[in-house]
Amino acid sequence: MNFLSKEPLVQVKGLKTHFFTEEGVVKAVDGVDFEINPGETLGVVGESGCGKSVTSLSIMGLVESPPGKIVEGEINFQGTDLTKLSQKEMRKIRGNDISMIFQEPMTSLNPVYTIGNQISEAIMLHKKVNKEEAKRQSIEMLEKVGIPLPEQRVNEYPHQLSGGMRQRVMIAMSLSCDPQLLIADEPTTALDVTIQAQILELMNDLKESYGMAIMMITHDLGVIAEVSDRVAVMYAGKVVEYTDVETLFKDPEHPYTWGLMNSIPKLDQTVERLEAIPGSVPSPLNFPSGCKYNNRCPLATDKCREIEPELETISEGHQVRCWHYKELERLKNERAETAKIK
Amino acid sequence: MEWNEIIARLFKNKLSLIGLIIIAFFLLVAILAPVIAPPADADEVYQIPRAGWTMEPQPPREGYPFGTSQGSYDIFYGMIWGTRTAFRIGFIVVGISSFIGISVGTISAYYGGLIDEIFMRITDVFMSIPFLVAAMVMTTILGKGLNNVMIALVVFGWMGTARLMRSQVLEIKNEEFVQASVALGANDGRIIFKHILANCIFPVLIQAFMRMGSMVITAAALSFLGVGAPEGYADWGQMISFARDWILGGGDSALKYWYTVIIPGSAIMLFSLSWNLLGDAFRDILDPKLQDNS
Structure with a gap:
């Protein structure tokens, strides 16, 4: 190791x-x-x-x-x-x-896509998985960063989340590939x-x-x-x-x-x-x-x-x-x- | 905002509803043209049939509900099949020129530096030539015909979109989510298509709606000036150019030949008005600063 x-x-x-x-x-x-x-x-x-x-x-x-x-x-x-x-x-x-998270959680998520879509993107960029698997992993990640009701949140847009939640999503995104x-x-x-x-x-x-x-x-x-x-x-x-x-x-x-x-x-x-x-x-x-x-x-x-x-x-x-x-x-x-x- | 919400708002807004209805009406006319005005010759459906060989326009009568124009061309037939021409000009010219404009603007803004400089100076050169004059000269060089009109309109009609797109992309590409995406290992293509285009396509879309109407007007202007569609081709501009010598009326009444100019004129006006209404409505819906409620 x-x-x-x-x-x-x-x-x-x-x-x-x-x-x-x-x-x-x-x-x-x-x-x-x-x-x-x-x-x-x-x-x-x-x-x-x-x-x-x-x-x-x-x-x-x-x-x-x-x-x-x-x-x-x-x-x-x-x-x-x-x-x-x-x-x-x-x-x-x-x-x-190497992953990075930024200062401003309000602007570091793309407003036109659901957070699930964005986490899946990060996963699919580096792992060879299909969409369903990426979405399943996204939900798992959201759960790990302490977002309640991840199955529901995964389909929401960034504007529906608070600043702290968004930063959690950013963390989930950056950690999605270990x-x-x-x-x-x-x-x-x-x-x-x-x-x-x-x-x-x-x-x-x-x-x-x-x-x-x-x-x-x-x-x-x-x-x-x-x-x-x-x-x-x-x-x-x-x-x-x-x-x-x-x-x-x-x-x-x-x-x-x-x-x-x-x-x-x-x-x-x-x-x-x-x-x-x-x-x-x-x-x-x-x-x-x-x-x-x-x-x-x-x-x-x-x-x-x-x-x-x-x-x-x-x-x-x-x-x-x-x-x-x-x-x-x-x-x-x-x-x-x-x-x-x- | 999701699409069903946008569409719901389009229907709620009275002006855009009017625009939608007018466009739907024209679309219906265009689709049903062979039923409404059956062509005499199935091979040349866009050739307006003539009622005879009289030069003077004849008022509406049995068999010719809108009358006949100069040279005895059937106005009704020309209007119905001209709707198809209008849509064709609008969609093809706006579609291709928007595509060129979006590509040039995006590449220019995203890569910046020398590429930006070269692309924008080319854009400036095209912009420095007056649009109508350039389109006229080009159509004259290429020769008469609708396709050549469309080529000319595309060649000199993409610069506005390119500049709009460039300013949009310049703004979006510095957003933190673009940097976050780079930090996640996304490549240029993914960033442009997924993150940048999706965020700046709406203003371009609105502008495209507005241009649908104005492109049809410009094509009509070219026809009116005699460099557009060949004589007898079903095109609204052509119908108006037939009316050129009769606009002032004749003899005792200024309105003697009203049908030659008012009918095609109204069609062109309604067509471009409806696209503008729709464009306006889109802008109101998509621009949160202009929204009064919600």
């Missing part, structure tokens, strides 16, 4: 996806490394425009070309480099080995909080019963805490911190991750005002030289402004891209002090 072996399922090495626009080269993804083990959930977190969606589209081979192009790097999936495959070969992998990897691009952003929790729970359950890996892309640290095993924090097209989820929340080492943690409310602390990271993500057309976070970082020095740090392993399974991560300790202590005084 594949997921018992130690080999990572997906290994992204030095991935660079650039967009060649009239205004200049947009380095949306600029050297991303991570790996996902079989059966593991990798959370990819970052602000809008940090390249997390482009990374996932690169894995799927769905980067609009032109203007986009994977200029460097490898995406190894079960021993094949996906960046080298033709569109035809990629089509066999999409939906079959993928090894499910890429979820902010699957809960458009849903309200109670439905979010249900969908995340469903995904966790299905992950276990299918033994698949999930790449969860989100900007919501709550979602990360809920589902991830490991987390890659992205900033300006690069992974800045890569570690397991517990370490990330307990002991963030990159100033950006720390800033993100401070910007969310915590149950055990009362604060008057949440801290925000000053400034905004720089435009990908003119990133600052050196470390891309230097214009917002409290620890930035001249060195940061000149030389870009590499991803450095600071302990087993914990990587940070920062020159001064050791000094972050000082800031953390200061903050704890002021919290105490208050």
